[in-house]
Amino acid sequence: MTTTVAAGxxxxxxxxxxxxxxxFVAITLFVVxxxxxxxxxxxxxxxxxxxxxxxxxxxxxxxxxLSAASFLGIAGAIAIHGYDGFLYSIGFLVAWLVxxxxxxxxxxxxGRFTMGDVLSFRMKQRPVRAAAATSTLVISFFYMLAQMxxxxxxxxxxxxxxxxxxxxxxxxxxxxxxxxxxxxxGMKGTTWVQIIKATILILCAALMTVFLxxxxxxSFSNLLSAAAEKSPMGERLxxxxxxxxxxxxxKLDFVSLAVALVLGAAALPHVLMRFYTVPNSREAxxxxxxxxxxxxxxxxxxxxxxxGAAALVGPxxxxxxxxxxxxxxxxxxxxxGGTLLLGIVSAVAFATILAVVAGLTITASASFAHDVYANIxxxxxxxxxxxxxxxxxxxxAVGVLAIAxxxxxxxxxxxxxxxxxxxxxxxxxxxxxxxxxxxxxxxTTGTLWAIYGGLIACLVLVFFSPVMSxxxxxxxxxxxxxxxxxxxPGLASIPFSxxxxxxxxxxxxxxxxxxxxxxxxxxxxxxIGS
Amino acid sequence: xxxxxxSPAARxxxxxxxxxxxxxxxxxxxxxxxxxxxxxxxxFDRIQHSPEFLVLRRRLRRFVFPVSLLFFAWYMTYVLLAAxxxxxxxxxxxxxxxxxxxxxxxxxxxxxxxxxxxxxxxxRRIDPQVAYVRRLAGVEDQ
Numbered sequence: 001m002t003t004t005v006a007a008g009x010x011x012x013x014x015x016x017x018x019x020x021x022x023x024f025v026a027i028t029l030f031v032v033x034x035x036x037x038x039x040x041x042x043x044x045x046x047x048x049x050x051x052x053x054x055x056x057x058x059x060x061x062x063x064x065x066l067s068a069a070s071f072l073g074i075a076g077a078i079a080i081h082g083y084d085g086f087l088y089s090i091g092f093l094v095a096w097l098v099x100x101x102x103x104x105x106x107x108x109x110x111g112r113f114t115m116g117d118v119l120s121f122r123m124k125q126r127p128v129r130a131a132a133a134t135s136t137l138v139i140s141f142f143y144m145l146a147q148m149x150x151x152x153x154x155x156x157x158x159x160x161x162x163x164x165x166x167x168x169x170x171x172x173x174x175x176x177x178x179x180x181x182x183x184x185x186g187m188k189g190t191t192w193v194q195i196i197k198a199t200i201l202i203l204c205a206a207l208m209t210v211f212l213x214x215x216x217x218x219s220f221s222n223l224l225s226a227a228a229e230k231s232p233m234g235e236r237l238x239x240x241x242x243x244x245x246x247x248x249x250x251k252l253d254f255v256s257l258a259v260a261l262v263l264g265a266a267a268l269p270h271v272l273m274r275f276y277t278v279p280n281s282r283e284a285x286x287x288x289x290x291x292x293x294x295x296x297x298x299x300x301x302x303x304x305x306x307x308g309a310a311a312l313v314g315p316x317x318x319x320x321x322x323x324x325x326x327x328x329x330x331x332x333x334x335x336x337g338g339t340l341l342l343g344i345v346s347a348v349a350f351a352t353i354l355a356v357v358a359g360l361t362i363t364a365s366a367s368f369a370h371d372v373y374a375n376i377x378x379x380x381x382x383x384x385x386x387x388x389x390x391x392x393x394x395x396x397a398v399g400v401l402a403i404a405x406x407x408x409x410x411x412x413x414x415x416x417x418x419x420x421x422x423x424x425x426x427x428x429x430x431x432x433x434x435x436x437x438x439x440x441x442x443x444t445t446g447t448l449w450a451i452y453g454g455l456i457a458c459l460v461l462v463f464f465s466p467v468m469s470x471x472x473x474x475x476x477x478x479x480x481x482x483x484x485x486x487x488x489p490g491l492a493s494i495p496f497s498x499x500x501x502x503x504x505x506x507x508x509x510x511x512x513x514x515x516x517x518x519x520x521x522x523x524x525x526x527x528i529g530s
Numbered sequence: 531x532x533x534x535x536x537s538p539a540a541r542x543x544x545x546x547x548x549x550x551x552x553x554x555x556x557x558x559x560x561x562x563x564x565x566x567x568x569x570x571x572x573x574f575d576r577i578q579h580s581p582e583f584l585v586l587r588r589r590l591r592r593f594v595f596p597v598s599l600l601f602f603a604w605y606m607t608y609v610l611l612a613a614x615x616x617x618x619x620x621x622x623x624x625x626x627x628x629x630x631x632x633x634x635x636x637x638x639x640x641x642x643x644x645x646x647x648x649x650x651x652x653x654r655r656i657d658p659q660v661a662y663v664r665r666l667a668g669v670e671d672q
Contacts, residue, residue, distance in 0.1 A: 241613075
């Protein structure tokens, strides 16, 4: 085992990796600098002045969405656990139909900068904005933690750095660059970073896929037999149940994860905020279509890359490498293309983390500055220039938090944090968004119950789940205080949040405002007044 | 906040009155809006209850709700099969490719098909109606 690890790491050349990565940073920083000639108004900073086309925003959306979990996580999960890892690909893709059919266009017409704009539109402003900002910050923080934690493991593999202090230093540098993007470029700069990154990532995945298929005579079946031959699971690698098939509880966990994946994407604040960077709802629709097309290609590639990694690299070498499961894709690159391809793939993976964290940072800072500072503290009468200054300060604070969290969470289970962020998003936001867009009677009490009910239920269930305690792979190993059997709480917390929203509305004495409801409904469907 | 958000609409409505005459409904039906929009912006309540808007709302909901249910049911069918019907999913179809992989790829195909069907539906049935309601409300097209 140790010899394969040594081979895996020594085969990579830290100089090449750093070189390719530095090149990416230099190019994107230049683009960000050029794109950010004027960035002073709130609309420029939060929504890039709504000047992007549907195609540009669609590619940027896929850039925001294809995080380290998608690229490194799925490939690793398929290579080690087989078919069950493919669920992530399917869930992440199908989820976009929720966005397309129910959310994107109506959201674009209704709001201006943040998710809180839509949720508070016809409700009491201050409590609902506070709730929306809370859920946005919690979701963004979990999502960000996952990305930064992934960066640590990646650093170990790519730059051949094993010391805790040096890894922390690299996480710090990555965090600083990301804050720089956001401060200099605002939403416009961040969007360009996403576009560049998504293009390189998808091209890279597509090239690896074509190459892999070519190696097996363009027969996917041959690739599968080679993968099954090399894996200790044998034929079972190709069948469902490899990771989640053992017991009744684990099967239910699989279903719960599937529900969270498909319902979570349409409620992620950093995805929702992207829809404000286009001028109207038709461009928002076009964005979703472009994003779906990009992801269709990418997630098909993950299937080939995952099984390809099982066939060419083998589970032993992947598990033994410093990044664990997450190193499947980079190791595969090393096997098929040598040091240069590893350098490119690793730089792309780094860039992915960097860009996603930048997107999350701008979302969190916008939510704090726009919802909390401008609308709660200043009651909607904030000076725009000061609001942007607050947003920039928040971005720095969020960056520091992400760096600290990333250093602490270094080596933690990345997939868990991302799936948790999805579950939290689906629990806190999806019910509220759908109710407020489609249910006339929905009111302030219902909104607050749905957001806080879903958020708290989700966090409590995770805290008392096997993820936190009681098992060898838990975060706290020595104590056992778990009573909730599922690792992913989605199956329980998402329906619970819908129920909370319904009961809150029914039991409340305050009625929905019919005038604002009329305005919101007309505006969301036709764009009149937006 | 609400008032600040309303201002661009008010501007549009005022601009409109000078240039494009507000269209009225066909004879016999009540007009959607009073001819010159009030300076406070469009009369949302009136638009909401106009037959043209109701047609738009019904048309959109009759498409997106059933289709959402359909794709969700189809996705959950796939998930439940993958979780509980291992024997069925493990049957080989061609070479090493089994039912599970075929069904998984079918999810990809249906996602693309639904996206394209919705695009066509929105372009033919929704966009013209939105433009119609906007014209009636005296708001220039996007």
